[in-house]
Amino acid sequence: MTIDFEKAGGLVPAVIQDVQTSRVLMVGFMNEEALEKTKKEGKVTFYSRTKQRLWTKGETSGNFLISKEIISDCDNDTLLIKAQPLGPTCHTGSDTCFNEDNTPNVLFLDYLQKVISDRKNSSSDQSYTKSLFEKGINKIAQKVGEEAVETVIEAKDDNDDLFKNEVADLLYHLLVLLEAKNLQIDDIMAVLAERHK
Numbered sequence: 001m002t003i004d005f006e007k008a009g010g011l012v013p014a015v016i017q018d019v020q021t022s023r024v025l026m027v028g029f030m031n032e033e034a035l036e037k038t039k040k041e042g043k044v045t046f047y048s049r050t051k052q053r054l055w056t057k058g059e060t061s062g063n064f065l066i067s068k069e070i071i072s073d074c075d076n077d078t079l080l081i082k083a084q085p086l087g088p089t090c091h092t093g094s095d096t097c098f099n100e101d102n103t104p105n106v107l108f109l110d111y112l113q114k115v116i117s118d119r120k121n122s123s124s125d126q127s128y129t130k131s132l133f134e135k136g137i138n139k140i141a142q143k144v145g146e147e148a149v150e151t152v153i154e155a156k157d158d159n160d161d162l163f164k165n166e167v168a169d170l171l172y173h174l175l176v177l178l179e180a181k182n183l184q185i186d187d188i189m190a191v192l193a194e195r196h197k
Contacts, residue, residue: 001070004077005032011047012077016057016089019068019082022107025089026097028057030079038067044083063087109175109185116179132176140180143173 003012011029018025028046030038034054037045041056044065048055058064065083072079085102088095095102119129132140147170154163178185 001072002076003032003035003072003079004075007075007077011049012079014044014046014079014081016044016065016081016083018102019084020108020111021102021105022110023096023100023102023105024098025065025083025085025095025102026057035070035079038081039070042067044081057089058086061087061091063089065089109171112172113175113179113185116175120179129176132173133180137177137180140173140177144170144177147173 005012010031012031014028014030016025016028017023028044029049030045031047034045034047037054037056043056043058044067045054045056047053056064064086065081066086067081067083069082070079071082085095089102090097090099092099094100116129119125119127120133122130132143147166151163151166151170154166157163175185178188
């Protein structure tokens with residue numbers, strides 16, 4: 001990744017996006033030194049135009065942004081940084097600098113799908129997810145069936161917490177099954193979108 005810092009006088013915009021929710025958290029500016037510090041330390045660091053110095057988000061509040069992925073745009077003069085926020089991002093106490101709530105949403109399924117894929121392909125992973133893949137497609141499909149039945153049972157009762165947990169178990173195991181079949185949630189969304197026409 002080669003960033004053209006000189007195009008805008010040594011600074012480039014850096015859009016910060018929550019790695020789990022895809023919500024835009026804030027926009028700052030980086031010079032080459034800020035980018036290198038972010039890569040090296042894993043905490044998003046900007047160049048403050050008002051303070052005329054490097055500024056690591058969270059250096060006084062503790063609400064750091066942990067860098068997970070850095071992408072440049074097509075012109076190599078803007079950065080997209082996917083990060084995990086450790087607390088509110090805005091100095092006002094808001095989740096984002098655009099005063100939006102940053103709560104889990106349907107896009108979290110994309111993030112979870114990536115975690116499942118990473119665990120499937122990791123040789124050192126010892127998680128429950130990895131153990132499902134090691135047991136094979138029949139065991140994974142069986143778990144989806146079990147969770148579906150448990151979801152139906154809880155749907156007939158009045159305990160919303162138990163029902164939500166069973167639905168979460170079902171969705172998780174369904175994502176594992178999709179990964180085992182080398183499919184993505186987007187493939188299913190495409191089918192639903194086609195049916196919607």
